[in-house]
Amino acid sequence: xxxxxxxxxxxxxxxxxxxxxxxxxxxxxxxxxxxxxxxxxxxxxxxxxxxxxxxxxxxxxxxxxxxxxxxxxxxxxxxxxxxxxxxxxxxxxxxxxxxxxxxxxxxxxxxxxxxxxxxxxxxxxxxxxxxxxxxxxxxxxxxxxxxxxxxxxxxxxxxxxxxxxxxxxxxxxxxxxxxxxxxxxxxxxxxxxxxxxxxxxxxxxxxxxxxxxxxxxxxxxxxxxxxxxxxxxxxxxxxxxxxxxxxxxxxxxxxxxxxxxxxxxxxxxxxxxxxxxxxxxxxxxxxxxxxxxxxxxxxxxxxxxxxxxxxxxxxxxxxxxxxxxxxxxxxxxxxxxxxxxxxxxxxxxxxxxxxxxxxxxxxxxxxxxxxxxxxxxxxxxxxxxxxxxxxxxxxxxxx
Amino acid sequence: xxxxxxxxxxxxxxxxxxxxxxxxxxxxxxxxxxxxxxxxxxxxxxxxxxxxxxxxxxxxxxxxxxxxxxxxxxxxxxxxxxxxxxxxxxxxxxxxxxxxxxxxxxxxxxxxxxxxxx
Numbered sequence: 299x300x301x302x303x304x305x306x307x308x309x310x311x312x313x314x315x316x317x318x319x320x321x322x323x324x325x326x327x328x329x330x331x332x333x334x335x336x337x338x339x340x341x342x343x344x345x346x347x348x349x350x351x352x353x354x355x356x357x358x359x360x361x362x363x364x365x366x367x368x369x370x371x372x373x374x375x376x377x378x379x380x381x382x383x384x385x386x387x388x389x390x391x392x393x394x395x396x397x398x399x400x401x402x403x404x405x406x407x408x409x410x411x412x413x414x415x416x417x418x419x420x421x422x423x424x425x426x427x428x429x430x431x432x433x434x435x436x437x438x439x440x441x442x443x444x445x446x447x448x449x450x451x452x453x454x455x456x457x458x459x460x461x462x463x464x465x466x467x468x469x470x471x472x473x474x475x476x477x478x479x480x481x482x483x484x485x486x487x488x489x490x491x492x493x494x495x496x497x498x499x500x501x502x503x504x505x506x507x508x509x510x511x512x513x514x515x516x517x518x519x520x521x522x523x524x525x526x527x528x529x530x531x532x533x534x535x536x537x538x539x540x541x542x543x544x545x546x547x548x549x550x551x552x553x554x555x556x557x558x559x560x561x562x563x564x565x566x567x568x569x570x571x572x573x574x575x576x577x578x579x580x581x582x583x584x585x586x587x588x589x590x591x592x593x594x595x596x597x598x599x600x601x602x603x604x605x606x607x608x609x610x611x612x613x614x615x616x617x618x619x620x621x622x623x624x625x626x627x628x629x630x631x632x633x634x635x636x637x638x639x640x641x642x643x644x645x646x647x648x649x650x651x652x653x654x655x656x657x658x659x660x661x662x663x664x665x666x667x668x669x670x671x672x673x674x675x676x677x678x679x680x681x682x683x684x685x686x687x688x689x690x691x692x693x694x695x696x697x
Numbered sequence: 698x699x700x701x702x703x704x705x706x707x708x709x710x711x712x713x714x715x716x717x718x719x720x721x722x723x724x725x726x727x728x729x730x731x732x733x734x735x736x737x738x739x740x741x742x743x744x745x746x747x748x749x750x751x752x753x754x755x756x757x758x759x760x761x762x763x764x765x766x767x768x769x770x771x772x773x774x775x776x777x778x779x780x781x782x783x784x785x786x787x788x789x790x791x792x793x794x795x796x797x798x799x800x801x802x803x804x805x806x807x808x809x810x811x812x813x814x815x
Binding site for chain 2: 336337338339350352353373375390427429431457505538539542543544545546547548549579580597599600606664666668669670
């Protein structure tokens with residue numbers, strides 16, 4: 299028997315319908331979650347392509363292949379108009395030309411554009427002016443694929459305060475360089491990469507542009523582009539397509555898994571395997587009874603280096619955690635014996651605490667579903683009605 | 698239901714947004730207690746600027762002197778008193794003075810939700 303078999307609640311996100319995420323255990327439906335999102339949003343489907351899902355359809359995301367995860371994100375606005383129409387006049391071309399709809403894009407359609415250099419002496423780029431706020435954190439991204447050129451750069455240049463954000467990427471060596479802010483790259487398969495850069499704007503801004511460069515200084519050299527995005531926030535969220543105007547994706551809400559038969563227990567184990575975004579906001583996964591009196595929470599701290607285990611029974615422990623990666627966290631609990639495990643190690647304990655009573659729901663948000671919505675990817679969530687042994691908890695949280 | 702608003706300035710917009718309700722979480726951070734989706738668009742560009750080939754500004758863009766906000770109101774079904782059959786009020790009623798009506802989607806939309814109802 300595996301450790302999964304005796305979990306009272308086991309959520310490994312795969313099955314869903316509109317407004318519902320199904321748990322594996324219990325099988326009678328008592329462990330299923332309510333899911334809400336007011337409008338469309340995108341995910342990566344099992345075929346590896348970006349696709350749009352309608353309102354209230356949970357996003358089971360297959361980014362990177364392997365086992366899927368439940369994608370939960372906050373409300374975000376893509377302020378980059380014409381996000382996949384680089385031939386549009388919204389994008390000014392400098393020493394370059396754009397051929398529209400020239401290659402299969404990450405959405406599986408012939409929507410990838412070709413950027414071709416027209417100069418052998420100067421760098422080639424396209425740009426669009428923006429009106430960003432001062433002292434604000436933005437994340438920008440664009441999908442790129444190698445043509446005859448392998449060097450691409452995306453930046454945000456302000457003509458008063460200089461470079462605000464920048465990332466340069468070599469598509470041959472998969473090497474990132476010249477980063478201003480925080481940079482990263484995701485591999486979307488079929489030669490497509492998503493360049494990502496997060497930066498905070500200066501206290502003073504003048505005129506500024508987002509620019510996408512083909513960097514080889516070779517006339518005729520080319521790259522493919524798709525899906526540019528600029529959003530306020532500490533991470534690049536899933537792709538939001540725009541045309542004539544900015545577009546806002548609504549937040550995901552996933553709540554009310556389980557009931558008192560599952561969670562009104564005197565001892566147990568709470569386990570979460572998730573990729574936690576460093577969102578700049580405090581986010582939560584937790585058990586509660588709808589009141590402020592009885593709850594056991596994992597609070598991912600807004601400063602992005604710790605998770606706080608909070609129990610209304612008298613626990614408040616801050617544990618170091620690396621965000622923006624997959625983490626496995628377990629809390630075993632019974633009266634005067636709480637133990638905390640992260641990624642295969644016992645990292646803390648509390649010996650003076652009771653167990654909250656009457657808990658009847660598991661929320662990926664605060665108790666009232668009004669705040670602290672979890673932001674990240676949920677791979678596995680479990681509640682046991684027994685205290686796993688240290689050896690079991692270490693095995694369960696091993697990465 | 699999507700509605701669009703123009704406030705005289707950002708602080709007036711913030712005042713109305715705050716009046717929809719706020720509370721504090723376990724860490725003392727303030728959060729809204731309502732579930733409407735609010736997007737602060739700010740002073741939007743009315744007339745785009747002009748720039749030369751190197752990106753230098755020839756003519757500055759003209760910004761609206763109004764502060765624009767788009768709202769997706771989740772609670773837009775007006776309650777009806779079962780006895781009097783009179784319609785009750787909604788939070789969006791308090792915003793009516795600043796509402797604008799467009800004949801197109803404007804500079805911003807919500808993903809998968811139309812402002813113009815066909």
